[in-house]
Amino acid sequence: MTKRLRDNITSEYFGAANKLKSKRERRRIAAYVESYDDVLFWRTLLGAYEDETRYFEVMLPSHKTLERGKRSVLMNLIYTKVGEDMIACVDADYDYLIQGATETSKNIINNKFVFHTYAYSIENLQCYAPSLHNVCVMVTLNDHAVFDFSDFLRQYSVAVFPLFVWSIWFYRRSIYGQFTITEFNKTVELGGFNVNKPEAAIANLRNKVWKKTNWLRKQHPEAKESYLSLKRELAELGVTPETTYLYIQGHHLFDKIVMPVMTKVCGILIREREAEIRRQAVHSTQMRNELSCYSHSVQDIVQMLKKNTGYTASPQFGRMKADIERFLKVKS
Numbered sequence: 001m002t003k004r005l006r007d008n009i010t011s012e013y014f015g016a017a018n019k020l021k022s023k024r025e026r027r028r029i030a031a032y033v034e035s036y037d038d039v040l041f042w043r044t045l046l047g048a049y050e051d052e053t054r055y056f057e058v059m060l061p062s063h064k065t066l067e068r069g070k071r072s073v074l075m076n077l078i079y080t081k082v083g084e085d086m087i088a089c090v091d092a093d094y095d096y097l098i099q100g101a102t103e104t105s106k107n108i109i110n111n112k113f114v115f116h117t118y119a120y121s122i123e124n125l126q127c128y129a130p131s132l133h134n135v136c137v138m139v140t141l142n143d144h145a146v147f148d149f150s151d152f153l154r155q156y157s158v159a160v161f162p163l164f165v166w167s168i169w170f171y172r173r174s175i176y177g178q179f180t181i182t183e184f185n186k187t188v189e190l191g192g193f194n195v196n197k198p199e200a201a202i203a204n205l206r207n208k209v210w211k212k213t214n215w216l217r218k219q220h221p222e223a224k225e226s227y228l229s230l231k232r233e234l235a236e237l238g239v240t241p242e243t244t245y246l247y248i249q250g251h252h253l254f255d256k257i258v259m260p261v262m263t264k265v266c267g268i269l270i271r272e273r274e275a276e277i278r279r280q281a282v283h284s285t286q287m288r289n290e291l292s293c294y295s296h297s298v299q300d301i302v303q304m305l306k307k308n309t310g311y312t313a314s315p316q317f318g319r320m321k322a323d324i325e326r327f328l329k330v331k332s
Helices: 003-007 011-020 036-049 070-077 103-110 122-126 129-140 149-172 181-187 198-219 221-236 241-246 250-280 284-297 301-306 315-328
Strands: 027-032 054-059 086-090 114-116
Touching: 036 054, 036 086, 036 122, 036 315, 103 114, 114 315, 122 241, 122 250, 129 149, 129 250, 129 301, 149 181, 149 198, 149 221, 149 241, 149 250, 181 198, 198 221, 250 284, 250 301
Parallel strands: 027 054, 027 086, 086 114
Antiparallel strands: none
């Protein structure tokens, strides 16, 4: 392929290339994603729909530069180039929830060739609460359930939900400079966290959220009705008080909420397994060898979270599948 062709690839180009193939060759559908980390995620979704008639090639957005990210995907593809043979696959961010308040949001929710996560990002889905115990097992090779991730993230979500609605309220009105995502994230950080007393962290979080929401209510007394209306609309979009963690900024959830908790939980599980080895070893040489073997088997938490596919059981992933099935005109 010449440089000129690479720089001007459109869905029509892929469509024309597909038409030149023999009837026995599979149709290629290019799927452009935001970054390296997105390739496996979207491959997990799209690969399930490959058959003898079609296959997907998951690709990065730019052939000319190392530019990555949602903006690159959308600027390069949405306006003129996507179609039956070339699609865009992006994080929903707030664009799904603000429902057309910006041009980007309009394209994401209205363009049938653009697919999104229905959660803020792939990081949120990688942190899907019911799957986190399995990630701990992958990391530590210890299946002892010492922490209830689902209950914790449910309580966390309920605590931050009132402030989250305010965050969307400001973004819907394009006055997010008055209450930015950065400010929201700072308020909903956990701070100190004890695995054995998670309720203390939740109580502290509720207090911080109450103070901030109370201040925002005083600053915008006219917002009462529109706030309540927005809360009802968010519920229709899938956002409930119990699942708010899936809709906050993904990197913040991954780095500042889930990783600190998982690090402590996995530390407990590793020490538990090591104590078991010391207790069961019949002599010191066996103990050293077994501890060394176990140490080399322990995995990195970040990498295991990034490889976590437990989100395939989530309602959000189910909606993504439904979108792909409509695009491909296949029955579920």
